[in-house]
Amino acid sequence: DVKVTQSSRYLVKRTGEKVFLECVQDMDHENMFWYRQDPGLGLRLIYFSYDVKMKEKGDIPEGYSVSREKKERFSLILESASTNQTSMYLCASSLRGGEAFFGQGTRLTVV
Amino acid sequence: GQSLEQPSEVTAVEGAIVQINCTYQTSGFYGLSWYQQHDGGAPTFLSYNALDGLEETGRFSSFLSRSDSYGYLLLQELQMKDSASYFCAVRPPNKFYFGSGTKLNVKP
Numbered sequence: 443d444v445k446v447t448q449s450s451r452y453l454v455k456r457t458g459e460k461v462f463l464e465c466v467q468d469m470d471h472e473n474m475f476w477y478r479q480d481p482g483l484g485l486r487l488i489y490f491s492y493d494v495k496m497k498e499k500g501d502i503p504e505g506y507s508v509s510r511e512k513k514e515r516f517s518l519i520l521e522s523a524s525t526n527q528t529s530m531y532l533c534a535s536s537l538r539g540g541e542a543f544f545g546q547g548t549r550l551t552v553v
Numbered sequence: 554g555q556s557l558e559q560p561s562e563v564t565a566v567e568g569a570i571v572q573i574n575c576t577y578q579t580s581g582f583y584g585l586s587w588y589q590q591h592d593g594g595a596p597t598f599l600s601y602n603a604l605d606g607l608e609e610t611g612r613f614s615s616f617l618s619r620s621d622s623y624g625y626l627l628l629q630e631l632q633m634k635d636s637a638s639y640f641c642a643v644r645p646p647n648k649f650y651f652g653s654g655t656k657l658n659v660k661p
Contacts, residue, residue: 455560464613471641473647473648475648475649477651482653484640484652484653484654484655485596485640485642486651486652487648487649487651490647490648492647498647498648500648501650520660532595532596534649535594536649540583540586540598540599540601540602540603540644541582541586541598541601542586542588542596542598542642542649543598544595544596544597545595546594546595547595
């Protein structure tokens, strides 16, 4: 069974903290993605990576960075967490086709 | 840039057929995907159309017209468990862009 695993299901962090969200896939996929999901806004692309050490900005990269040192792992970093980054964060991976596999999501609350 | 339009909410009765439309604008297009998401769950893949026409997978079918930048998801013999949000997503190179989702309410 294919699997995308996110390190935490729920996180509570303080404003100004540096936050790391980890994602691991076991399918040898080239492409990995980070989305945030907010009510009524769907899934918005933050960053994606199509190869190790390669990354590109999505639609809303401000306040975030990413790291992909190994093919199976894609990390999202909130440099200085703010309350407007309270959201559900979803990691996904895919090959070149139309199917993306999602992790279970991390619900982040910044207080 | 890209944009996707889909209805925000649809209600139908058990056993009925429902169609969820999606129109899109994107620079670079490989195909259109559909995902289902139950409350509290992760999106799961339903179907993908790279070429014009209808793709059928059990009770679900998906259609694409590239010339019209339009697709739809057709759900037949609706069941209560089909109550969920449905997202269309366009596939330019190396990424997916999602619509804002259609909440489907299935009533007895």
